[in-house]
Amino acid sequence: MGEIKQIRLCGLGGQGIVLGGTILGHAGINDGKWVAGSSSYGAEARGSACRSEVIISDEPIIFPHVTRPDILIAMSQEAYDKYIKDMGRDEETVIYDEQMVCTKEISGLRQLGFPAGNVATKELENKLVANVVILGIVAEVTRIVSQDALLSAIEKNVPERFKALNLRAAELGLALGRAKK
Amino acid sequence: MAWKEVRSALPPGNYYYSGNEAAAEGAIAAGCRYYGGYPITPSSEIMEWIAVRFREVGGVFIQMEDEIASLSSVIGASWAGAKAMTATSGPGFSLMQEGIGYAAMTETPIVIVDIQRAGPATGQATRVGGGDIMQAKWGSQGDYPVIAISPWSVQEMYDQTINAFNLAERYRVPVILLAEQAVGHLRERMDVREKIAIFNRRKEKGAAPFGGGDDGVPPMPAFGEGEKLLVTGSSHDDYGLRKVADPLVQARLTARLHNKIVNNREEIIEYEDYYAEDADVIVIAYGFTARSSLFAVERLRREGKKVGMIKLKTIWPFADTLTRDVGSRAKKIFVPEMNRGQIAGEIMKYTCCDIIPYNQTDGEIIHPTTIMGELRRLL
Numbered sequence: 089m090g091e092i093k094q095i096r097l098c099g100l101g102g103q104g105i106v107l108g109g110t111i112l113g114h115a116g117i118n119d120g121k122w123v124a125g126s127s128s129y130g131a132e133a134r135g136s137a138c139r140s141e142v143i144i145s146d147e148p149i150i151f152p153h154v155t156r157p158d159i160l161i162a163m164s165q166e167a168y169d170k171y172i173k174d175m176g177r178d179e180e181t182v183i184y185d186e187q188m189v190c191t192k193e194i195s196g197l198r199q200l201g202f203p204a205g206n207v208a209t210k211e212l213e214n215k216l217v218a219n220v221v222i223l224g225i226v227a228e229v230t231r232i233v234s235q236d237a238l239l240s241a242i243e244k245n246v247p248e249r250f251k252a253l254n255l256r257a258a259e260l261g262l263a264l265g266r267a268k269k
Numbered sequence: 270m271a272w273k274e275v276r277s278a279l280p281p282g283n284y285y286y287s288g289n290e291a292a293a294e295g296a297i298a299a300g301c302r303y304y305g306g307y308p309i310t311p312s313s314e315i316m317e318w319i320a321v322r323f324r325e326v327g328g329v330f331i332q333m334e335d336e337i338a339s340l341s342s343v344i345g346a347s348w349a350g351a352k353a354m355t356a357t358s359g360p361g362f363s364l365m366q367e368g369i370g371y372a373a374m375t376e377t378p379i380v381i382v383d384i385q386r387a388g389p390a391t392g393q394a395t396r397v398g399g400g401d402i403m404q405a406k407w408g409s410q411g412d413y414p415v416i417a418i419s420p421w422s423v424q425e426m427y428d429q430t431i432n433a434f435n436l437a438e439r440y441r442v443p444v445i446l447l448a449e450q451a452v453g454h455l456r457e458r459m460d461v462r463e464k465i466a467i468f469n470r471r472k473e474k475g476a477a478p479f480g481g482g483d484d485g486v487p488p489m490p491a492f493g494e495g496e497k498l499l500v501t502g503s504s505h506d507d508y509g510l511r512k513v514a515d516p517l518v519q520a521r522l523t524a525r526l527h528n529k530i531v532n533n534r535e536e537i538i539e540y541e542d543y544y545a546e547d548a549d550v551i552v553i554a555y556g557f558t559a560r561s562s563l564f565a566v567e568r569l570r571r572e573g574k575k576v577g578m579i580k581l582k583t584i585w586p587f588a589d590t591l592t593r594d595v596g597s598r599a600k601k602i603f604v605p606e607m608n609r610g611q612i613a614g615e616i617m618k619y620t621c622c623d624i625i626p627y628n629q630t631d632g633e634i635i636h637p638t639t640i641m642g643e644l645r646r647l648l
Contacts, residue, residue, distance in 0.1 A: 110285070110456065113285050113456055114285045116285075117283050117285040117458055121458075122458050123285060123456075123457065124455065124456065124457045124459050125285075125455070125456035125457070126451075126454065126456065127453055127454075134579075149457075150560055150563050150564045150567065151560050151563075151637050152422075152455055152457060152560065152635070153636075155637075167277055182382035216570070239582075
């Protein structure tokens, strides 16, 4: 059996959760993996609970929805509170934005906070790329996708005029991840 | 024959597409160059993708005033010689029923993608459903043939849209891609091959455009090619002349429309068999539910349970011979569906085997754990 990794990204509508999932999935394709991604969100464009899921596998994926996440990426308190109950085994990781989420202590669970939103606001003067900062962190900390695959996926999924900004956001995320390791 | 190999419109490779995007690309690959449609969740991405890509490949895209006009324009485009399609969901599919009957009667090759959502009526626009199975076959008046296909993955959204065009052109019939929201909005790896096989409608100078040959499928000229061409939804003879009181013409026409599909059904019908050979309990499933089912079946097989699955790829014409055969081997047939038992009822027509339907209509997909639980009770 090859490796299968299940990733859940969650937060609020408007934070780029769905795009984040698409970029991550695309990165998996770039790495030559099998990928399935799905998302759910409310009818509102912004402010409602939002979830995006990605499965990255060495083999074809039969059931394409996440059954048990290996990695939870939380960008809002509400989303963290809702999905943290699915986590708790060893080898699982939670990555969260430390300005947005206060964590619960869960023994054995690796929970890593990063100032993603803060870095996006201060260094790039654009809060909206916090999602891509997080993706850089995830790539560095978990190695579910390679750095090159991530950067190329970003180029394919953001409009031309935002490419440089998003690539910079990913680089900052990769650096944040390296610093924590 | 009118089969040929063509280069794929997309460069070969692995893509990360949604099911809706894959259907749009499949249509373009098959040679579709007309799209008339009206946006509706959860199908709109097909239209959006087509609108952008047609500017690159040279197609005509028109947003019509509603779904009745959309399908009418698609039928017109087909008679002008183009491969033509539309996409919609439940409420729009209902409006298209009149056009589907007209296309079946006039033997017009068209493709309709129905991304099913939770119904009835406007139901839940963003949620999944599978309630249009019977409507696809019986939605218009007067007993007519269609072909309907149920894809379970993004790859099949691409491959089966190509297949849908080939079948439409081969048999001069409306073909419906009966997908579900869960597949339309799923994103997956999609592999594009360099070459694909394409069937283009047969043409024969001076031949009767409604006559039928050995296989019951007549050649099809387009307007502007110099043929004397009459197209009518009223009953007509081999040359399209209205015959609205002639019992012989009516009997021949209706029988031929039916037989050109039924007599060729072994060539049309596709299915996949997973562990069904020695299984006591066989799941018959289609679309997204077949993925949940296969996940459950494989888990139970690892425990040594004798369970298998048949995945229906073709819904209409229905796999009657296959059903008879499965029914004669299995002790029980389990049929999970996102409707109130539409295919379960169809299966009951062809076998006396014990049929256990499982019907979930809450706007959510049927989860593998649900299917596993139900199967455990049957084993």
